[in-house]
Amino acid sequence: MADGPVDPDFMLYSGGFFSDADKRLMSQIRSLSATELLVALYCHEMRHDPQHPAWPERDRFVLSKGHAAPGLYAVLAECGYLPAAELMALRKLDSRLQGHPTPDAPGVEVATGALGQGLSFAVGLALAARLKGAAWRTYVLLGDGEMHEGQVWEAAMTAAKYGLERLTAICDYNHFTQTGPIEVTKPLAPLAEKWRAFGWHTLEIDGHDFRQILSAFAVARQTAGRPTMIIANTIKGKGVSFLEHAAGWHGRAPNAEQAARALEEIG
Numbered sequence: 001m002a003d004g005p006v007d008p009d010f011m012l013y014s015g016g017f018f019s020d021a022d023k024r025l026m027s028q029i030r031s032l033s034a035t036e037l038l039v040a041l042y043c044h045e046m047r048h049d050p051q052h053p054a055w056p057e058r059d060r061f062v063l064s065k066g067h068a069a070p071g072l073y074a075v076l077a078e079c080g081y082l083p084a085a086e087l088m089a090l091r092k093l094d095s096r097l098q099g100h101p102t103p104d105a106p107g108v109e110v111a112t113g114a115l116g117q118g119l120s121f122a123v124g125l126a127l128a129a130r131l132k133g134a135a136w137r138t139y140v141l142l143g144d145g146e147m148h149e150g151q152v153w154e155a156a157m158t159a160a161k162y163g164l165e166r167l168t169a170i171c172d173y174n175h176f177t178q179t180g181p182i183e184v185t186k187p188l189a190p191l192a193e194k195w196r197a198f199g200w201h202t203l204e205i206d207g208h209d210f211r212q213i214l215s216a217f218a219v220a221r222q223t224a225g226r227p228t229m230i231i232a233n234t235i236k237g238k239g240v241s242f243l244e245h246a247a248g249w250h251g252r253a254p255n256a257e258q259a260a261r262a263l264e265e266i267g
């Protein structure tokens with residue numbers, strides 16, 4: 001994805017410019033817009049068993065916007081896949097909780113983080129379920145900036161061609177990508193019309209409203225013959241006043257005072 005000259009992720013891995021604490025804080029900022037979506041999926045919608053992460057009948061989830069790994073790990077810990085204390089090992093060398101998810105972490109199906117690939121993987125999972133005659137469903141969460149990747153649209157066409165009705169995709173439509181507002185870097189609008197034109201049953205909801213999220217999942221479960229895309233309107237940095245709607249935080253860590261304020265506001 002070429003939407004900026006410098007990739008802070010690359011600086012992180014190669015230069016070690018940030019402390020472990022900074023890396024944890026910075027990564028968490030990237031998850032805030034998707035908190036309710038992840039909680040709704042793992043605590044209400046999906047059939048899964050934290051005591052048996054490999055249960056064959058489990059619903060599958062793919063975090064295509066892999067940079068939201070801290071949010072996913074927090075929800076996995078809440079469900080009992082891993083001890084909450086382990087969350088402090090985020091992004092440490094040899095930790096199973098890397099900055100982008102890998103199957104080393106219990107409950108993670110696939111390594112993601114190279115944006116644009118998760119929907120293709122999810123299409124493969126949904127096809128596999130059909131071939132096996134299995135009843136499990138596949139869920140995948142994408143970023144809006146991620147939709148600049150052409151591979152997303154190739155996968156969208158494939159899912160429609162095969163009428164993958166047990167596939168539900170969710171777009172975290174926070175209107176920001178790494179380097180600024182989507183409307184400036186590369187507009188996606190009209191996003192819902194695009195997905196409809198690609199053959200998907202497409203819903204638009206408030207991605208911070210649990211009632212709307214859960215009823216969209218229920219509608220997706222009732223949808224026959226085509227996959228469902230839930231466009232979840234969200235706020236980047238949701239829950240922290242100085243992060244909400246603000247550009248420039250994707251690859252930056254708050255200082256100690258800002259971090260304390262953020263934790264206080266989130267409660």
Ligand SMILES: Cc1ncc(C[n+]2csc(CCOP(=O)(O)OP(=O)(O)O)c2C)c(N)n1
Pocket residue numbers: 001002003007009030033065067113114115116142143144145146147172174176177178179236
């Ligand atoms: C193929 C690829 N190109 C670039 C990046 C670097 N990168 C990490 S996050 C990000 C922005 C993604 O924006 P969006 O999908 O809107 O994520 P969100 O706003 O939900 O954090 C970019 C460009 C990447 N991880 N993968």
Ligand SMILES: [Mg+2]
Pocket residue numbers: 143144145172173174175176177
């Ligand atoms: Mg975004």
